[in-house]
Amino acid sequence: MQDEPTPEELIKAVADFLRSDIAPGVSGHNAFKLRVSINALDLVSRQLTLEQDSDAAEVSRLSQLLGVQGSLTALNRALADRIAKGELDLQTPGLAEHLWQTTMDKLAVDQPNYASYKRELGEGGPATKPSS
Amino acid sequence: MIEEQLGRGVASWCPGATGVAGAVRLSGGASQETWSFDIVHPDGNIGAILRRAPPGYGASPTRAAGLDAEATLMQLAHDAGLPSPRVMHVLTPKDELGTGFIMQRVDGETIARKILRDQQFAKARPILARQLGKVAAGIHGLPASKLPKLRQMTTTKEIADLEREYRSFDWPRPVFELALRWLRQRDPGPSDQMTLVHGDFRHGNLIIGPDGVRAVLDWELAHIGDPMEDLGWICVNSWRFGEIDKPVGGFGSREELFAGYESTGRRVDPERVTFWEVMGTLRWGVMCCGMMQRFRSGPEHSIERAMIGRRSSETEIDLLRLLAPRRA
Numbered sequence: 001m002q003d004e005p006t007p008e009e010l011i012k013a014v015a016d017f018l019r020s021d022i023a024p025g026v027s028g029h030n031a032f033k034l035r036v037s038i039n040a041l042d043l044v045s046r047q048l049t050l051e052q053d054s055d056a057a058e059v060s061r062l063s064q065l066l067g068v069q070g071s072l073t074a075l076n077r078a079l080a081d082r083i084a085k086g087e088l089d090l091q092t093p094g095l096a097e098h099l100w101q102t103t104m105d106k107l108a109v110d111q112p113n114y115a116s117y118k119r120e121l122g123e124g125g126p127a128t129k130p131s132s
Numbered sequence: 133m134i135e136e137q138l139g140r141g142v143a144s145w146c147p148g149a150t151g152v153a154g155a156v157r158l159s160g161g162a163s164q165e166t167w168s169f170d171i172v173h174p175d176g177n178i179g180a181i182l183r184r185a186p187p188g189y190g191a192s193p194t195r196a197a198g199l200d201a202e203a204t205l206m207q208l209a210h211d212a213g214l215p216s217p218r219v220m221h222v223l224t225p226k227d228e229l230g231t232g233f234i235m236q237r238v239d240g241e242t243i244a245r246k247i248l249r250d251q252q253f254a255k256a257r258p259i260l261a262r263q264l265g266k267v268a269a270g271i272h273g274l275p276a277s278k279l280p281k282l283r284q285m286t287t288t289k290e291i292a293d294l295e296r297e298y299r300s301f302d303w304p305r306p307v308f309e310l311a312l313r314w315l316r317q318r319d320p321g322p323s324d325q326m327t328l329v330h331g332d333f334r335h336g337n338l339i340i341g342p343d344g345v346r347a348v349l350d351w352e353l354a355h356i357g358d359p360m361e362d363l364g365w366i367c368v369n370s371w372r373f374g375e376i377d378k379p380v381g382g383f384g385s386r387e388e389l390f391a392g393y394e395s396t397g398r399r400v401d402p403e404r405v406t407f408w409e410v411m412g413t414l415r416w417g418v419m420c421c422g423m424m425q426r427f428r429s430g431p432e433h434s435i436e437r438a439m440i441g442r443r444s445s446e447t448e449i450d451l452l453r454l455l456a457p458r459r460a
Binding site for chain 1: 304305306307308309310312313369372374375376435436438439442443445446448449450452453455456458
């Protein structure tokens with residue numbers, strides 16, 4: 001077992017330091033790159049906080065959908081393959097809901113400020129029958 | 133150094149010019165550069181732009197039209213009265229500047245967030261979609277006999293290209309699979325009209341002033357194909373910059389875009405436009421994945437590219453909103 005502080009805490013401390021103390025004194029292209037770098041640290045923080053739960057839920061949905069067990073990557077490969085072959089599509093019970101949930105979980109880490117994500121978060125709720 | 137090189141030959145293509153000044157590099161990677169500079173002229177300085185592949189970087193990627201073709205297209209557009217800078221000079225070996233061309237500099241803004249939010253563009257925003265519809269129709273109407281040699285694209289070829297590129301990443305993306313399947317099943321086949329297609333008709337490649345669109349830039353992806361591609365691409369959500377209820381670049385409606393387009397006598401096929409919007413959304417997603425590959429394999433180790441890789445999920449939510457909307 002590793003000691004504290006946790007990676008989450010360390011990364012957040014670094015990101016906060018760069019944001020509050022360093023960024024105001026940097027200009028030009030480096031300011032842009034610094035902003036991107038801080039965004040990257042924030043993304044890592046969100047991933048460290050959220051990934052374990054969302055991965056576990058994704059594995060369990062995938063196992064149910066595909067009727068097999070496996071690692072998250074193996075299950076995703078199997079799902080991609082079966083969609084490509086047309087064995088699963090939007091008419092398959094649970095597929096649209098699964099893709100929506102998985103995508104929402106990705107956006108929560110990658111870009112929680114993305115307008116489409118915020119819209120779906122507000123108007124979300126259980127997936128209804130797909131249109132096509 | 134580039135000022136000196138430009139200055140040496142400037143009088144040969146701009147009569148009366150005595151030199152160049154104020155050269156600054158604007159953007160671009162190693163293989164393609166854009167420079168802004170002023171031509172010093174007794175009648176008053178002239179703002180100019182150099183777009184070039186430096187010596188030794190002649191080969192262009194397979195999708196690129198090539199700088200000579202770009203110059204021809206810009207000049208054709210200019211001559212047809214479309215918003216396009218005048219091409220002043222196409223580089224020759226004598227210039228020792230590589231391949232490329234020099235065009236007139238057009239003042240205005242290309243940054244989407246400014247165009248969508250700054251007060252100075254408040255009067256332009258409501259008219260842009262209609263204007264751009266008209267401009268797109270003008271591009272599609274350029275005479276085929278005068279066009280340079282360009283690659284020909286069809287929906288079927290584009291789907292195959294996207295699929296090949298996506299598969300090369302060897303990373304499972306069920307939403308992309310769904311989109312590829314959707315595209316293949318609804319592939320409308322070759323368009324009954326094959327025209328010049330700009331290929332990258334969106335924010336970043338449009339110079340906007342307070343009075344509206346002033347120039348269409350960057351013809352690198354120009355090709356012959358289905359003209360509806362340009363109308364679909366400009367509606368891709370990634371170019372709305374948060375203004376998601378205004379499908380055309382975050383400033384206008386499809387109806388306005390189509391009305392401007394049809395005011396020229398050309399026809400819009402809305403179903404094909406939607407098809408290309410889905411294709412374009414997937415294409416941007418695949419391009420984001422490509423950025424991540426380049427981050428990993430390239431020598432620059434660019435954090436920007438790495439973070440663009442993490443934007444492919446944005447196109448996944450947009451694809452789901454298009455293909456499997458949660459509300460009726």
